[in-house]
Amino acid sequence: MFWVLFLLVAWAGVLWSCTLLVAAAGHAAEPATGSATAHHHDELNLYEAAYLAGGPRRVADLTLLSMERQRRLLLAHTGWATVVDPVGRDAHERSALGAFGPDGQSPVPELRSAVAGDEAVRALADRLGEAGLALPAGSRRSVGEGVRAVRGATLLTLAMAAVSLALPAGGGTTSGMIMAWFSLPLLLGAGCLAIARFEAHPYSRWASPAGRRLLVALDRDRGDAQSLTSVAVRGIRVVTDPGLRAALGYGNRGWIPRQRGH
Incomplete structure (x- = not known):
């Protein structure tokens, strides 16, 4: 039953990294104190x-x-x-x-x-x-660190799953059951990365939510x-x-x- 310990390590890594990324993304999405709402994309x-x-x-x-x-x-x-x-x-x-x-x-x-x-x-x-249109450098770093942490935790989960499969399971536990348990943190990590990638495409590394709205409007009218x-x-x-x-x-x-x- 050593695989249960590896599963707990995997869950701890994924939950911590996803929490870090969500907190960083939430902070980056907070409205800026600038005058972004007064801007139009033509400006x-x-x-x-x-x-x-x-x-x-x-x-x-x-x-x-x-x-x-x-x-x-x-x-x-x-x-x-x-x-x-x-x-x-x-x-x-x-x-x-x-x-x-x-x-x-x-x-x-x-x-x-x-x-x-x-x-x-x-x-x-x-x-x-x-003006509230660009993300501060600190926010960009935090989101980047969160993404790297989730990616690392996902790789850690894969490693823990591989080690668990290599060890004798015992107690009537099958390889299928072990993979089923490890698939849950894997899905959470992969889903968090997919959402982060979707939200980040193609502007959010540099633009704030207000800046992204202006870029979308400008992109639509670019001719x-x-x-x-x-x-x-x-x-x-x-x-x-x-x-x-x-x-x-x-x-x-x-x-x-x-x-x-x-």
């Missing part, structure tokens, strides 16, 4: 929409794509960018241009990191947070699927040009492209 600029939908990286991708469409930046499918117009029209563009080397070229991942980590993005996040508004809300996956999509996709897997001759 969001592209950078604000990009941050709410995808965070700093989305702001960086939008900045680079916007400059490319204005022919002030060339993005090659090899993952390198070349300056055409060295004058930035806003703080985000200036942070991108400041990351170029003396030859006017730079890998796209380095530009993305420069824009995403710039003070302009932090100021944007603070402004949206004060042309290739517009910058659509890219801000949906990301680079809506870009149909394979060369641009390849250029902007560099760095997503953790490596920097090499330029021919370097």
